[in-house]
Amino acid sequence: MDEGQVEQVRRFNRTVAERVGVLHDHYLGGARPYGQARLLWQIGDGGTHDVRGVRDRLGLDSGYVSRLLRALERDGLVAVEPHPRDRRVRTVRLTEAGRQERALLDDRSDALAASLLAPLNARQRERLTSAMAEVGRLLTASTVSLAVLDPDHPDAAHCLRSYAAELGELFDGGFDPANSLLPDPGELRAPHGLFLVARLHGEPVGCAGLKLPSGAPAEIKRLWVCPRARGLGLARRLLAELEERAARHGCDLVRLDTNRALEAATRLYRDSGYTEVPAFNDEPYAHHWFEKRLTPTAR
Template sequence: MDGTQIDQVRRFNRTVTERVGVLHGHYLGRGRPVGEARLLWEIGEQGQDVRRLRERLGLDSGYVSRLLRSLEADGLVTVEPRPRDRRVRTVRLTDAGRAERAALDRRSDELAGSLLEPLNAAQRVRLVAAMAEVDRLLTAATVALDRVDPDHPDAQHCLRSYFTELRERFETGFDPARSLLPDAGGLRPPHGLFLVARLHGEPVGCAGLKLPPGAPAEVKRMWVAPHTRGLGLGRRFLAELEARAAQHGFDVLRLDTNRALGAAIGLYHSYGFQEVAAFNDEPYAHHWFEKRITSVPSE
């Protein structure tokens, strides 16, 4: 990361907060405090529990409560206890609330339009493409990789999605029972670990690592949610797993994969894996890969 890059990022921040920020306050603020507008937005068409709103917006419970009272007084929302658990309260938009939300929506469109308006068609295309790129890369930078137990709900969610996808993509379908699965404890310390990637708290990918004593480390069950592909997450998982395997003193990382997973195979090649002879008899595998890594035993 060099000084020129930092300077460019700072220039970008200044220009963007100036242009977008000023217009944002100007358009969206009209007549309604930003806090209320955000809330109105976050409630959505089907309503939300108050606690969830609080989490999503990261606000104090007292503050949210007060905002809701104000929206309620304006007739934009109704707040009712959830039948099953009457401590939890559910917020729903009234018709007036829906109308107000649509108005916000329109203003948001106007704001976007006013950024493009002074430009000619060619410039618009370039601006939008550059914005998409910035958007994608900033999003990528927001994804967090955390080690969790494979039984954690987020891990389970990813694994279910992973199996579903394999079932759809493998020519032969996929039955976890037929596959060489690590035993229950295989992906938790001390002989393994499991990572999930999260974007705004939602799980969007996973990867497991087997650390068998006396054998090479092995990547298992790497999966990235379709809507977050193209952010370089697969590569980041590999780098993280490689670093962790190295920390545990391993000097070879390997994995097997199915020929239907073309993008993954491309990734393994470009990340420095070499194709090797079959090192196991996984029935769903067509390719086996291996990479020498630099062991860095922790002291």
């Protein structure tokens, strides 16, 4: 890790914290600190939410969120209740007083944003907002986590269903998993392979499988990223992670196949050093076959 980059990130964090007022006990001149105000805004005015989902989106631990919720509940701004179909699950919603305070927060947040832009000229404003958009994308990308899951795990199953549904819309004639050379789930479990799932704010947003057959090249299967997580470099990250794991397993060659409708995927493979080769399987949905040489690494 470059020390200069680390210091730049710390300097940026300090500047933002000071400029947007998160160090104040009363955020935006209101009655509560930033943590409570941010949670109130996250709950929003769109109905009832699962507390765990709110917590995951903010990346906070359960104890801290419980303390924040108790403070908001004590002030009559939120109602925390058990889920009607599963009393083990807590839900939260804004009260009328909570909606009014959230509206006030929105107005003051708009005023704060305008005060940041006001001293700048038009060109500087464009530079700042463009830079903020890029920083936002990169920070979001940095919050995505990768985990090896069993292919039957609910998050893995969600990704595979979404993958098949999208291919059904993209492919000429649709996509029927029963006609594809889908790996048996056992081929994507250790020691025969693995299945990676990417999560953003606790929700599955991408996946990729790796087959590690004995005495044969490794093979990448079912690389997918959900539409809302695209543009974060996640497909490239999943691909690189599987290559690294294949190399650690001692593989010196990795293969994959793809359909001509998946143009972005084909560009990714070419840009990542894959070479197109003759067909090495009978996948009925494949039009392109690729492989890449790896340098095996010690496990």
